[in-house]
Amino acid sequence: MALKKTEGGWLVDSQPGGRGGKRFRKTLKTQAEAKAYEAWLTTQVNRDAKWQPEKRDIRKLSSLVDIWFMHHGSGLSAGQDMHRRLKAMVAAMGDPLADRFKVEMFAAYRTTRIEAGITANNMNREHSYLRAMFNELVRLGQWTKENPLGSLRQFRIQQSELTYLTYDQIKALLDALKKSRNPHVGLISKICLATGARWSEAEQLRPTQVKGGLIEYARTKSGKTRAVPIDDSLEASILDHAKKHATMGRIFGYSISAFREGVDRAGLALPDGQMTHVLRHTFASHFMMNGGNILTLQRILGHANVTMTMRYSHLSPEHLQEAKNLNPLARLTLG
Secondary structure: OEEEEEOOEEEEEEOOOOOOOOOEEEEEOOHHHHHHHHHHHHHHHHHOHHHOOOOOOOOEHHHHHHHHHHHOHHHOOOHHHHHHHHHHHHHHOOOOEHHHOOHHHHHHHHHHHHHOOOOHHHHHHHHHHHHHHHHHHHHOOOOOOOOOOOOOOOOOOOOOOOOOOOHHHHHHHHHHHHOOOOOOHHHHHHHHHHHOOOHHHHHOOOHHHEEOOEEEEOOOOOOOOEEEEOOHHHHHHHHHHHHHHOEOOEOOOOOHHHHHHHHHHHOOOOOOOOOOHHHHHHHHHHHHHOOOOHHHHHHHHOOOOHHHHHHHHHHOOOOOOHHHHHOHHHHHHHO
């Protein structure tokens, strides 16, 4: 604290809460008034916590990641992978002190990653991971400030066209897979085509999940169980395969490499990121083209909301057909 005589009176220049606390500057007419004001400021700091300087959070950002994983992430199906990704992100940003981590740091990190060739979609995913971590830490009482990434917008991603296989391409692929030395790849592919399953969901099937004309998918991306009907012949093929090949409680072995080789033999050109996923897209696309209901498709695919499923709505035979009859030109002609 300091008192200084000036032309206008006595200047009080004070930080009663100490370094880092709020600073007060006020000019009073007399020295006595200035000293009284100075004493009052000191009293307020001792009596009211709001006057105290904000306490520093000297934990490293990596420590917050570990706390998140201990209390929440360890219970998620993808928690281990998310923890590993968060640690790598934090290390790349220099592992700053928690209360020094700002949105500008992540924005600079994101720019560097984009310049290095990382896709905007991947950066949106990293952004989501870190933002979700802070949101959960707030709920756990481990973070009392605002989410530093709460107001940062993600990149807008132009949706790419979802590739699906025609009937001729499906036949060519299944024929190519028959030539594989892998005994599992053909049947896994058929399950994906028949039920819209993700490759991992079909590949990790257990005999107990196939019964009563249904396949019950339990270890799903959303964490929710869903059951999809299958015909008798496919069910029989799966159960027979399980009797011959099941090991460690699983019907199938690792087969994605064999699938990739089959795609090459069939001469199929698939977009990046749509290798095995093309089977799921093919199921959904043909489901809609054959007159399926979009809400039913949502339940089959296990989407959390219908927005994701709506990507296939344009394939419905009735999609936007009203445009032919309700446009102004058509109405003018009728008139």
